[in-house]
Amino acid sequence: MSPNPDQPEPSREADRLCVIKFGGSVLTGLADYSEAASETYRHIRSGEKVIVIASALQGETDALYEESELVGAGASPVARARLVRLGEFRSAALMGLALDRIGVRVIVVDPGEIGLFAEGDPLDAGLCGLDVESLRKKIECADAIVVPGFTASHHESGAAVLGRGGADLTAVMLAAKIGIRRARLIKNVDGVYTCNPAKNPAAVRFDRLDYTAATAASEGLIQDKAIHMAEAAGVQLEIAAMGAVQASCIMPGPAITGALRNNQRKRIALLGCGAVGSGVLDHVVRRPDLFDLNPVLVRDPGARSSDARAAFTSDAAIALSDRLDLLVEMMGGADEPAVLMAEALSAGVDVVTANKAAVARHFDALKDAAVRGGARLAYSAAVGGGAPMIETVRRLRTPGVAGLEGVMNGTANFILSKLGEGRAFADALAEAQELGFAEADPRADVEGHDAADKLSILIREAFDISLPPEHIAKQSLAEITPEMCAAAAAHGKVYKQIARARRTSGNAVDAAVTIEPVCLSHPFAGARNEQNRALITDINGRIHAVFGKGAGRWPTAAAVFADIMDMQRSPACDNPVPDIQMPDRSAPGPTCLQPA
Ligand code: HSE
Secondary structure: OOOOOOOOOOOHHHHOEEEEEEOOOOOOOOOHHHHHHHHHHHHHHOOOEEEEEEOOOOOHHHHHHHHHHHHHOOOOHHHHHHHHOHHHHHHHHHHHHHHHHOOOOEEEOOHHHHOOEEEOOOOEOEEEEOOHHHHHHHHHOOOEEEEEOOEEEEOOOEEEEEOOOHHHHHHHHHHHHHOOOEEEEEEOOOOOEOOOOOOOOOOOEEEEEOHHHHHHHHOOOOOHHHHHHHHHHOOEEEEEEOOOOOOEEEOOOOOEEOOOOOOOOEEEEEEOOOHHHHHHHHHHHOOOOOEEEOOEEOOOHHHHOOOOOOOEEOOHHHHOOOOOOEEEEOOOOOHHHHHHHHHHHHOOOEEEEOOHHHHHHOHHHHHHHHHHHOOOEEOHHHOOOOOOHHHHHHHOOOOOEEEEEEEOOHHHHHHHHHHHOOOOHHHHHHHHHHHOOOOOOOHHHHOOHHHHHHHHHHHHHHHOOOOOHHHOEEOOHHHOOHHHHHHHHHOOEEEEEEEEEEEOOOOOEEEEEEEEEEEOOOOOOOOOOOEEEEEEEEOOOOEEEEEEEOOOHHHHHHHHHHHHHHHHHOHHHHOOOOOOOOOOOOOOOOOOEOOO
């Protein structure tokens, strides 16, 4: 195809942006927003910012069309458009809530806020304009922008909808105008087939097909107007199922059909079902197509008698029985879980954990076990919870990390802000415990051990240097008084606990956990409660910011589940003694430690 003069040259920024549209077929109820948020988070932690296009919940637009008939038969198209567009507004707001809950910096916009304009029949309009600058400004200060699909402002009538399936058109338009090459349309099918697979068992799935073939094969799966706009603008469309790496790619070139890789179910063991474990269990039980779940290991199975999500056991042998593919450790403590994880890894079982103490203190033993067993260990949630600090540091190993610093402990945020309000230390700590931020032994937070564990892991990731947490200098929160906080406030500053590491000459690193006053304008100053923030400086002096929630059920469960899904998708998991293969680079891949 010849270059399109209306299409902006893809910029560096555009390379880090993606458009994902969630169709009504995958938004069947409120619980699906959690899965859609996970899918979005998967892209964010791989370093992309995401423009999310939300369709209405399944059936909602039909119901609104019916209502518009019942109440307004014969009414003007614009009067009806004003009603039928409401499903998308609601859905975008729900998506914003689900993303916010897991700690993603998200902005939900209405079409008018980004100058998204349509023209023509208000019930079947075509998109004609977007204020790219206002959208870019919003993208600068968020990791996800949620836009209601299907609807736009209209110069003459004020409001319009884009015809059935119109959220596809919204996705293509935004990708085209911003200069993004691909738009991913998440549907309840895993791609485009030669004919309807539900009716014809001989149907074959396309890995790739061109726009003309897509129009012929789509049978309403993708809006025709969207396919035509994608072709004109040079946007590739990816048709994929939720959580899948593979997609049917609609792009110029010869068609390729392929056998879909069979998504074998994985047998999974969950050890621990506290706040985070219970959130992970929610995610796992929603995918019975992907996971067989062993009885979940808990201290007191009797207390779980009313929890119908799974069977529970206090016997580790039962929890670990059968031919396991994946162990998910969420028990707490350091030494006992490390032993269980090392045993699993050396037996060839992949492991996912959020346990920073176990990973920081037993890193070498766990790595050796993983190498011995040909298995992988993923621990994204151990540092930053849902703030993707480990992933960002890993990405920056090329060109190289010069230094990093971060606010990595929510309890410290909470206590320091309460001291700033003049509260006594003991009261502030008791409240942090009630809120569930503090570790079982709050000395881990107060004395800086929790932050040092996290820093030790990041030092491994950034510099490949072993600096055990006990060798990292730490300052105690107990050294800070309300009077010190008041004095800092008088100078426009606020105390924060900061974990910091910098590579020095040679193969050494300077690292410490300190408590220091920072200006209110500093990015760390605004980190409240469970919010974590990090600034990572690469060897070229560029600073990369990471934001997210570092503690709490939903952000941490999202990060653990993202690791689980990476393991599930990656072929290395298919074989207990795997021939390690790198995952498909066309989509975010595993962020786990694996044998070299
Ligand atoms: N105690 C930790 C905190 C929990 O306060 O941030 C998450 O690691």
